[in-house]
Amino acid sequence: MKKSEKITPNARKKPQYIFRLYVAGNEPNSQLARENLKRICNKYLKDQCQIEEVDVMIDFASALKDRIFVTPTLILVEPEARVIVIGNLGDEDRVISALRLRI
């Protein structure tokens, strides 16, 4: 549905974590969020995550529909329950607790 770029680290395995990351082009915070999310995925969710990216600069309609007002915004779509994290995800500890990834 969304004009987005799909990054699936391992397409053969069924992803268990679906993230949607709203970014604003290549703005520094958005760039950081991308990198931080990738790192977290590699570290905690190897081959288990799918990241869907929405660039609000291109697709404002999705941002409006999904009520995304600040960038970057990360949504954990699956598994339930939905989690919303805003910011460049720089605080890894906080992010993994929020995403229930702490072991």
Place this chain on the structure above:
Amino acid sequence: MNGKKSKIEKLAKAASYISGFDEMMYGGLPEGRTTLIEGGPGTGKSILALEFLYRGAMAGKAGIFVAFEERASAVRRNALTLGWDLKILEKAGKLAIIEVHLDPKTIISGDFDLTSLLAIIDGQAKVLGSKRIVFDAMDILLRLFDNISRERSEMYALHEWLLSREMTAILTVKATDGSELFRRYEFLEFMADCVIRLAQHPGEWVSTRELQVIKYRGSDFGRNAYPLVIQPGGISVIPISEVGLQHKALGPYISSGNPDLDSLLGGGYRLGSSILFAGASGTGKTTIANTFVESACDRGEKVLYLGFEESEESMVETMLSPGIDLHPAVKAGLLKIVTAMPEAYGTEKHLIRTFQMIGEFKPVHVVVDSISSFERMGSSRAAFEFAMRLVNHCKDKGITVILLNQSTGGTDDRQAISGLGISSIIDAILWLRFVEAGNKLKRVLLAIKSRGSNHSTQYRDFRITDDGIKLSEESPDDGCAIPGAAKR
């Protein structure tokens, strides 16, 4: 600071089409610039901002309302109570409401900014072709950053963004002068090109709202605090001339035509003041007014009597019963009675006719019987506009103006007492009531207000006899002439 935009050119204005507002703003808000509206809760910030968009949209100029506090549905509902149907404008592509709420469960990790919101607004603005925008309850959004320097940098970025898109913007901020929030958001005053402050002063009978412009870069503006009224139809700002009601000294005492009433008022009416008689039908408003008319004409002072209730013959005839004979004054050319049906013309035309008559006849006093009859034109706004602008005109010319206002007869009829919301520009108010005393109905009178005079604060019994009006003595025990009065 805003060096990029410092071209010297005539400041363009964006008309608000709000009654009285553009007049005091010398045309409207600064076009393509940012205006800050600040004030405590309930002062009318959101309504003023929304009305700017609503009236603009009605005039074909599309607008965007960004709501940080209220739900879009609440904005629409509140607008409906003022008689504004926003849905029609939204469907017509003249208005968009963007409701900005962050899920309370949102977790913050690291820095972020408002690019997404701006992208949404940009998109909407292009779709609607809109140059007018309101950010309502900006303080709620800023709180999200939880960091004073981030708040500032985001606000400056937003301001630059608005300038670059030549948006005529209004930001509203909930802040009362001197509060902690006020100091926190004081930088917005420096940033904005125009700053409007709203305040509310609760009074004993009616609370009044006020609007004051404290800054308008590159433009002149009215510097007083102006009364602001919110009623069905919208806001009216009362653009009292710079001579200012508040500052204008009241004239000398003039007799009301009845010595008892004079003493109750603390000496009589004041020349050039505005006086309101409020009360239900039959309480004696017209009789009290004509008691004054007769005595004024006896003194050789010209009176213009605007009657909207009955014909000249009928009114003059009726007044004979309480012993008031207006014939000599009419014959001598001292009293001019003009009757018209309110329904005959629009408010504007009534006003122009009235101003013309005032200009030609040059009365010392004007009586309007009654302003409530203008409600028959279908709106209390019409009555309000007429009364407000007539009072303003008379004040400017030093003419005494007596307004009669018929209430529906409730015991606490604030609408009638407040004279359709104009009480802030009224100097004296007499309230007439019927009360039950045993098995009889009697009339009572209370001076609610008499500016610059030490008036009685007791209800007085009030009778209409063959020989004019009679008032009871002031009772020494401060007792209540009517049951329940002590509670007030």
